[in-house]
Amino acid sequence: MPYITAWSSEDVLADPEATPVLRTGPGRTPTLVYPDEQSQDRDRHGILWRRVTWAPGEGQPHFARVHPTRHRRVMLRGACQICTAPASLWMTAAPAWQAHLERLGPDAPYLTMDPPVCRSCAATAAAQCPNLRAGGFVFLAPRRWANVAVRGQVAEPSTDSFSEPRLVPLPGAVTTGAGASVDLRLVMAESLVSGLFEVTVHHDADAVAGLGQRLDAPARP
Numbered sequence: 001m002p003y004i005t006a007w008s009s010e011d012v013l014a015d016p017e018a019t020p021v022l023r024t025g026p027g028r029t030p031t032l033v034y035p036d037e038q039s040q041d042r043d044r045h046g047i048l049w050r051r052v053t054w055a056p057g058e059g060q061p062h063f064a065r066v067h068p069t070r071h072r073r074v075m076l077r078g079a080c081q082i083c084t085a086p087a088s089l090w091m092t093a094a095p096a097w098q099a100h101l102e103r104l105g106p107d108a109p110y111l112t113m114d115p116p117v118c119r120s121c122a123a124t125a126a127a128q129c130p131n132l133r134a135g136g137f138v139f140l141a142p143r144r145w146a147n148v149a150v151r152g153q154v155a156e157p158s159t160d161s162f163s164e165p166r167l168v169p170l171p172g173a174v175t176t177g178a179g180a181s182v183d184l185r186l187v188m189a190e191s192l193v194s195g196l197f198e199v200t201v202h203h204d205a206d207a208v209a210g211l212g213q214r215l216d217a218p219a220r221p
């Protein structure tokens with residue numbers, strides 16, 4: 001079973017405890033908090049993450065859905081999304097790569113939420129990942145890569161609501177084209193986003209030398 005696959009017992013979107021609240025008041029900068037916040041609720045940038053239950057193996061696997069915490073772990077470590085060994089291949093859906101070329105061109109960084117895989121799991125990913133199976137896939141060989149943004153919702157203090165999920169660049173990340181920066185105190189992150197730079201495309205995994213040079217420091221969540 002792929003490590004990042006979500007299980008039916010991990011369905012958290014309906015859990016009111018998982019939603020942070022906006023702390024406001026005179027002289028206070030509006031900030032998203034959990035009333036019972038723990039240190040692991042924030043990453044090293046101070047960004048608040050959506051809480052999720054952890055129950056792999058319980059209930060049914062949802063192959064089309066990714067568990068946010070396990071997804072984040074492999075993205076932080078550059079680990080295989082299926083077996084968690086050190087990864088060496090980026091795979092992405094061929095239509096997504098084609099859309100990137102048409103919209104931004106071959107020289108633009110490729111932003112992706114698809115964690116990499118190791119060589120022995122590439123065939124499993126191609127067969128089991130609905131995203132890759134549907135329209136074919138390509139291997140991407142970037143010269144450099146880094147985790148450059150989070151995808152998440154941004155609180156809007158004036159209306160006490162959340163935006164649709166959007167990309168928020170990480171502090172200090174290399175330029176990505178991910179959009180204007182926002183107040184990180186208002187962000188509820190759901191996914192890490194990797195940026196792949198100077199990408200060469202391959203259809204043969206043997207032509208790919210590895211993930212590319214990593215620009216940010218590998219870390220544990």
Ligand SMILES: [Zn+2]
Nearest residue numbers: 080083118121
């Ligand atoms: Zn693997």
